[in-house]
Amino acid sequence: MLVSPGIDAGLAALLGLLVGSFLNVVIHRLPRIMERQWAAECAELNGQPVSATEPLDLMRPRSRCPHCGHAIRWWENIPVLSWLALRGKCSACRAPISLRYPLVELATAALFGYAVWRWGATASGLAWSGFAAALLALALIDWDTTLLPDDLTLPLLWAGLIAAALRWSGVPLIDALWGAVGGYLSLWLVYQGFKLLTGKEGMGFGDFKLFAALGAWFGWQALVPMILMASVIGAVVGIALKLSSGLREGGYVPFGPFLAGAGLTAMVFGPAAILQAIGL
Incomplete structure (x- = not known):
């Protein structure tokens, strides 16, 4: 102080x-x-x-x-x-x-x-400030261009693991490690299943890396609340844009901004508050 x-x-x-x-x-x-x-x-x-x-x-x-x-x-x-x-x-x-x-x-x-x-x-305050800045940049870049640059997602992932190892994030390292693994694999499996059923790619690999980074910062226990929040809000926004003819060419909405929004919400209110906000 x-x-x-x-x-x-x-x-x-x-x-x-x-x-x-x-x-x-x-x-x-x-x-x-x-x-x-x-x-x-x-x-x-x-x-x-x-x-x-x-x-x-x-x-x-x-x-x-x-x-x-x-x-x-x-x-x-x-x-x-x-x-x-x-x-x-x-x-x-x-x-x-x-x-x-x-x-x-x-x-x-x-x-x-x-x-x-x-x-x-403290180092924790500085670490979470950097986390928030990275998420804000990623959300707006993805909204504008549908890109989630490795130059931001990968350092964010490694920073989460390092912050856990140094006890800056308040998340045990083992939880952060499995959070990163679970975050990446969960969306990768959804991607592969969607591609197998439809022949189309439902999301980009940047989303996997971003969700892995969120898992590293919050631990594996926070993955379900964050993905539920991102999915619900993303669906609502997508429907609203479709009804208002606001969808971009191709009729898709980038998922990264909603993942980033879930991460910022978890930072401010905690993962448990997300479940309460969406009525679970």
């Missing part, structure tokens, strides 16, 4: 605003980095030259307005405050800036503040 639980949580929330700003970059750029890598690998396999393009990573190039290319200056990139000062519009072309940017920053701040308020300014 630095000073008091309230002050520690407030400082963590401020850190969360900064991390949330970076998460916006990750959410936007990581899928594009992956697509560029895939294109380069395909070109090499086909014996074609790889076209020279502007460097793209999480640091380069500087953030720009997608409408006019205006380079975002530092005072236009202050979490939440800049969006409010600019009234949600680009300073150069006045094109709207998505409300999602400040919402991601505020959500990350709230999750960081909660983690430190609950677990203190």
Whole structure:
């Protein structure tokens, strides 16, 4: 504890605003980095030259307005405050800036503040803050692109096992290990069964890895509550989108955001509360 639980949580929330700003970059750029890598690998396999393009990573190039290319200056990139000062519009072309940017920053701040308020300014508080940030990024990337990058799911899985081994997560290592195994195998078996019956792929391998990571963080006992919550809410959202003609091309809804939502719910309220919320 630095000073008091309230002050520690407030400082963590401020850190969360900064991390949330970076998460916006990750959410936007990581899928594009992956697509560029895939294109380069395909070109090499086909014996074609790889076209020279502007460097793209999480640091380069500087953030720009997608409408006019205006380079975002530092005072236009202050979490939440800049969006409010600019009234949600680009300073150069006045094109709207998505409300999602400040919402991601505020959500990350709230999750960081909660983690430190609950677990203190400790390694556990830091670990659960990182867990929440990773889930938030994965949920939005999957919703936008139906991708769950290994660059996020696999470190989240290993971090859960390490946190259990160091007693940061409060989950015994053996429970975390079997949680990871059970999380992966359960969805893999569902995938194989669905494919055998229909000839179609019902979900991606990223969902298996994400559920394995949740098992590592919460233990095998939490798997059933989390998958039930994700399935119920996913079904409700899917039906609502279908009735409103809001389904994307192909008529599917990514499952990752609902798994991530179940994980964040378990972090805040505990796995047992999930069963109560869905009436079980």
